[in-house]
Amino acid sequence: MSAFAGVEVAAHPPPTHVALIDLLDRVLAGGVVIAGDVTLSIAEVELVRISLRALVVSIRADMAACGHVIDEGLM
Amino acid sequence: MHDAAAPTLAAREAIWVYAITHSRDQAGPDGLRGIGGGQVRTLHSGPLTAVVESLDPGRFSAEGIQSRLSDPAELGEIARRHHDVVVAVAADGPTLPFRLATVYLSDDRVRSLLSLRNDEFRRKLDWLAGRTECGIKAWADPDALFTQRGTAEQPARDPGSRPADGEPPGPADQSGAAYLFRRREELAARVERQRLAARCGQEIHTALERLAVGAHLHPTQDPRSDGEEGLMVLNAAYLVESALLAEFADSAQAVAAAAGALKVDVTGPWPAYSFADGPDA
Numbered sequence: 001m002s003a004f005a006g007v008e009v010a011a012h013p014p015p016t017h018v019a020l021i022d023l024l025d026r027v028l029a030g031g032v033v034i035a036g037d038v039t040l041s042i043a044e045v046e047l048v049r050i051s052l053r054a055l056v057v058s059i060r061a062d063m064a065a066c067g068h069v070i071d072e073g074l075m
Numbered sequence: 076m077h078d079a080a081a082p083t084l085a086a087r088e089a090i091w092v093y094a095i096t097h098s099r100d101q102a103g104p105d106g107l108r109g110i111g112g113g114q115v116r117t118l119h120s121g122p123l124t125a126v127v128e129s130l131d132p133g134r135f136s137a138e139g140i141q142s143r144l145s146d147p148a149e150l151g152e153i154a155r156r157h158h159d160v161v162v163a164v165a166a167d168g169p170t171l172p173f174r175l176a177t178v179y180l181s182d183d184r185v186r187s188l189l190s191l192r193n194d195e196f197r198r199k200l201d202w203l204a205g206r207t208e209c210g211i212k213a214w215a216d217p218d219a220l221f222t223q224r225g226t227a228e229q230p231a232r233d234p235g236s237r238p239a240d241g242e243p244p245g246p247a248d249q250s251g252a253a254y255l256f257r258r259r260e261e262l263a264a265r266v267e268r269q270r271l272a273a274r275c276g277q278e279i280h281t282a283l284e285r286l287a288v289g290a291h292l293h294p295t296q297d298p299r300s301d302g303e304e305g306l307m308v309l310n311a312a313y314l315v316e317s318a319l320l321a322e323f324a325d326s327a328q329a330v331a332a333a334a335g336a337l338k339v340d341v342t343g344p345w346p347a348y349s350f351a352d353g354p355d356a
Binding site: 043 | 095137140144148151154155157158170172174175176180210212293294297312349350
């Protein structure tokens with residue numbers, strides 16, 4: 001972390017440890033769009049985020065019940 | 076309903092496409108594995124190469140892939156694996172990433188795609204050469220912006236629209252008029268805070284856009300439940316010369332500070348996911 005005139009700046013994360021939320025912005029809404037031979041449907045990024053958050057919350061609750069601490073890396 | 080034009084994957088190989096590059100022999104490092112655990116390989120046509128993986132038809136029927144993509148946890152895992160491959164490919168040269176879940180039924184179909192859209196893909200790859208995507212997210216505290224700038228920048232009210240009872244009632248006035256006046260002022264302040272937050276994001280974007288080869292706005296992400304980070308005012312991607320990435324990140328900090336942002340997040344370098352539309356977008 002470094003500070004510039006009161007602005008907090010996060011260090012660059014290594015490429016393989018990117019936040020899933022930033023990755024979903026890109027792999028679900030970016031990239032070359034071509035129909036391909038097989039039509040596969042994926043929920044909108046926003047819906048996926050909501051589902052993932054619900055999932056993370058429930059996993060966290062389960063883990064907490066077992067006395068574990070997890071780093072979700074979602075947000 | 077199945078017909079000849081839409082064969083099922085049940086008994087056929089599915090080819091998952093990761094990215095397109097200029098002609099090359101190797102997809103990436105030896106032993107690079109894809110979303111299905113298979114070897115990532117290359118397909119060639121003229122000056123272009125597609126990086127693909129054959130998915131095991133037993134484990135990845137059309138229904139199977141669809142159900143995996145519909146499960147949030149599996150989708151997250153597939154997204155990460157897809158990304159890991161694209162990152163490995165992009166380390167060796169300009170790379171045009173494909174959107175998640177582009178699937179063909181044969182190698183030949185992928186080759187004919189390369190051949191059909193050869194000019195377009197080459198033009199995009201040339202444009203991406205030596206450049207990288209940088210993610211910038213910024214947050215602001217609307218209350219702080221309002222305190223800093225709101226009073227100095229009160230938008231001039233149109234005298235014609237001012238209601239007859241627009242003057243604040245006297246301090247002793249506990250009437251309904253006083254209540255309505257207060258409510259209206261609160262509402263105006265809230266609208267003004269939102270306007271200032273949006274403008275903060277816009278200022279940062281406008282300044283960074285000038286320093287970048289390309290710019291793409293992503294929708295802002297939900298605020299964290301703890302609300303400590305303020306409001307996200309910018310979620311954007313910029314295409315910059317790879318050699319100037321660090322400089323660009325420094326500029327983002329400076330610009331965000333000048334715009335009154337609370338926090339800036341710089342991510343990347345990313346493969347150029349947000350710039351797959353090429354220079355004409």
